[in-house]
Amino acid sequence: MRSLPVEVKLAFALGVIALAVGVASARLANATIERNVEAAAAVSLHRAAEAFASEEQAELDKLAATADALLANPELRDAFAARDRPRLLAASAPIFEAIRDRDGITHFYFHLAEDPPRVFLRVHLPELFGDPVDRATLHRAQETRELGAGKELGKTAFALRAVRPWIVAGELLGYVELGQDFERFLRDMKARTGDDYGLLVKKKFLDERAWASVLGPRQNTWNDRTDVVVVDSTSFTDGILDYDGDVEALPEDGVLLGHVERGGRALLRGIVPLRDAAGRKVGGLVVLHDFTPQHAALEAGAPRLKVSLLALALAGAAAMFALVHLLVFRRLGQLRRRLETGEVPAGSPRLRSMDELGRLEAHVHRMASSDRDARGAGEAPPPS
Incomplete structure (x- = not known):
């Protein structure tokens, strides 16, 4: 688990x-x-x-x-x-x-x-x-x-x-x-x-x-x-x-x-x-x-009502999961893949959102850019 x-x-x-x-x-x-x-x-x-x-x-x-x-x-x-x-x-x-x-x-x-x-x-x-x-x-x-x-x-x-x-x-x-x-x-x-x-x-x-x-x-x-x-x-x-x-x-x-x-x-x-x-x-x-x-009218509607309520609860859970995936996990996956592949664009990042994940993306971008700049400054200049 x-x-x-x-x-x-x-x-x-x-x-x-x-x-x-x-x-x-x-x-x-x-x-x-x-x-x-x-x-x-x-x-x-x-x-x-x-x-x-x-x-x-x-x-x-x-x-x-x-x-x-x-x-x-x-x-x-x-x-x-x-x-x-x-x-x-x-x-x-x-x-x-x-x-x-x-x-x-x-x-x-x-x-x-x-x-x-x-x-x-x-x-x-x-x-x-x-x-x-x-x-x-x-x-x-x-x-x-x-x-x-x-x-x-x-x-x-x-x-x-x-x-x-x-x-x-x-x-x-x-x-x-x-x-x-x-x-x-x-x-x-x-x-x-x-x-x-x-x-x-x-x-x-x-x-x-x-x-x-x-x-x-x-x-x-x-x-x-x-x-x-x-x-x-x-x-x-x-x-x-x-x-x-x-x-x-x-x-x-x-x-x-x-x-x-x-x-x-x-x-x-x-x-x-x-x-x-x-x-x-x-x-x-x-x-x-x-x-x-x-x-009979009341009893006949009971099973349908119970099934409908259960289906509605499952549909609500599915909708909630899809929304969380769209707003959170998909963006986290994209960020993870950029970090793993080093695909961090140069320059200031263009934020799609100023929410918590947007600020996290900006912070990671700045850290990656600083690390790249530091590595570039430590390299010896080429011979003349």
Whole structure:
């Protein structure tokens, strides 16, 4: 190594530095790409949550519009006003079958205008009536005499509900309520979006006895988790429902739970807070969202970016070496060759540059000229 020319040593050093810079830049680029993937995942989660909320609102609007159509039915109005339950059931049962098959509506109620309101007729369960109702949507309709709508958490499950006051000639006749099981809503959402969903609900908002009676001893999942239960889910695979945090402490933008790659697809997992019609944060909505296009776009650019950074570093080192060779080593080589061959012109040197090498060339020229003059003065004159 000691015998190698300085120019070779410099080239080797610049190459090593270029490789080090390229590797460091590639690692930095990889970290940047990972941050971009996380940012894209956050955007995807936010959009999935927005799509869910939009679909939920669309379903509530559909329930409200259907309730409005029912209020315009004179047969239903007369039977309800007369408090004739068999007649009201006979008139509403065919309507319920139609809207159940067409719109997925699973609940149909008539409530009396009392305080608290009592169920006059459950069209979907006619043998059960007379019980008081304590739900936020009905309270809102009762207090405002306007639509009360939202998702309500019962003793064991969620449902989308819309309640309309039925006012005839300025008098409150009662209330009409329509609802849709949240499980069916989630299945419809999965069919439209391709996403999977799961609902984690705090146990304190549910009834343990009702939960056990509905599921039975073999399927009772009450004790599977510490403080939450899985109320509904479109998938139980890929650990979609794994979450150890407190769902009541979830930020409004939700939390990313990472992503997995399966079958050539990139699947994002996240959780957003779930509120009921009363505004209570009762649980979390877990989303398994396909964000393959965004993920693929970022991943595809990663190798090219790394190669480009490494090539740029090597090109920079090569350019630096060429510049040093041109400004330094070529001129040093020329000076060395003149000294070795004795080709030092007489007279004052003509400097091409006043930089350090130019001054060195001038100094060497003066030394060589002085030495030549000294040798010339010491020689004996020729005989006469």
